[in-house]
Amino acid sequence: MILTVDVGNTRIKAAVFEGNTVLENFVFEKNELEKKIEKILEKFPNCSDLVVASVGNIDKQSFLTFENELKIHFLTNEDVYPFVNKYATPKTLGIDRMVLASGATLQFPKQNRLVIDVGTCITYDFIDENDNYLGGAISPGLRLRYEALHNYTAKLPLLAFEAPELYIGNSTTQAIHSGVVNGFVYEIDGFIDEYRANFSNFIIILTGGDAVFLAKRLKNTIFANSNFLLESLNQTFQYKIDND
Numbered sequence: 052m053i054l055t056v057d058v059g060n061t062r063i064k065a066a067v068f069e070g071n072t073v074l075e076n077f078v079f080e081k082n083e084l085e086k087k088i089e090k091i092l093e094k095f096p097n098c099s100d101l102v103v104a105s106v107g108n109i110d111k112q113s114f115l116t117f118e119n120e121l122k123i124h125f126l127t128n129e130d131v132y133p134f135v136n137k138y139a140t141p142k143t144l145g146i147d148r149m150v151l152a153s154g155a156t157l158q159f160p161k162q163n164r165l166v167i168d169v170g171t172c173i174t175y176d177f178i179d180e181n182d183n184y185l186g187g188a189i190s191p192g193l194r195l196r197y198e199a200l201h202n203y204t205a206k207l208p209l210l211a212f213e214a215p216e217l218y219i220g221n222s223t224t225q226a227i228h229s230g231v232v233n234g235f236v237y238e239i240d241g242f243i244d245e246y247r248a249n250f251s252n253f254i255i256i257l258t259g260g261d262a263v264f265l266a267k268r269l270k271n272t273i274f275a276n277s278n279f280l281l282e283s284l285n286q287t288f289q290y291k292i293d294n295d
């Protein structure tokens with residue numbers, strides 16, 4: 052049994068795996084980390100390894116308190132991955148993007164793949180059919196767009212996400228919802244169109260906190276898999292064991 056932990060910029064997500072099967076998923080805040088891991092290990096005492104991919108600034112020590120109970124692994128950019136990293140700055144490529152690329156390569160062999168993660172940031176990652184990781188894009192996520200409008204202006208309120216009815220927003224509130232939500236959707240459809248124009252055949256994997264909402268609104272039909280990062284983390288760890 053493997054406990055995988057994804058430390059994002061906003062929240063922490065975790066899942067317990069038996070082979071390739073998810074037994075249970077967890078979401079929690081950073082300040083709850085030790086308490087929650089303790090609870091998970093009480094429920095699943097057969098966990099032998101804890102695998103962490105962290106882009107957030109969390110103290111490693113919080114994980115090391117469990118060192119006597121199971122083996123702790125922090126994935127890094129120096130681990131073995133199933134793709135060739137063609138990013139010009141491979142050392143600064145986010146570990147979450149490395150893991151997503153790894154999962155896409157292992158789960159969808161010999162084809163072009165585009166991974167779109169709609170979390171705190173939106174990330175686009177492209178791995179071609181010869182398993183070259185080429186890069187992608189980083190832009191602000193849905194929540195971040197609402198917050199940025201509020202934080203960097205005098206007059207714009209901080210709104211909670213709401214699906215706009217119109218693209219012509221007829222009030223301050225509607226204009227913000229239209230700009231943020233429609234802008235988010237148009238951006239992603241626009242990127243997908245750009246990839247389609249350049250690569251005849253590729254699979255799109257959509258994941259992250261806003262994936263389910265987004266999938267329904269894209270003009271391009273894509274299935275969302277909210278668990279793709281944790282599944283990929285589990286597979287990347289298996290790959291590391293087999294290839295180290």
Ligand SMILES: Nc1ncnc2c1ncn2[C@@H]1O[C@H](COP(=O)(O)OP(=O)(O)OP(=O)(O)O)[C@@H](O)[C@H]1O
Pocket residue numbers: 058059060061062063106147169170171172192193194195212259260261
């Ligand atoms: N309870 C919640 N807290 C924060 N964001 C949420 C919540 N529920 C849904 N969301 C949506 O999820 C998005 C954040 O995605 P996610 O939770 O994947 O981010 P994260 O934890 O920072 O991970 P990462 O850094 O890997 O993107 C926000 O844009 C927000 O709209």
Ligand SMILES: CC(C)(CO)[C@@H](O)C(=O)NCCC(=O)O
Pocket residue numbers: 060106143144145146147148172174189
């Ligand atoms: C882009 C984020 C913040 C997305 O979580 C993360 O992958 C990260 O911190 N990346 C480092 C920069 C890069 O990937 O090139």
Ligand SMILES: [K+]
Pocket residue numbers: 147168169170171172173174259
């Ligand atoms: K993300």
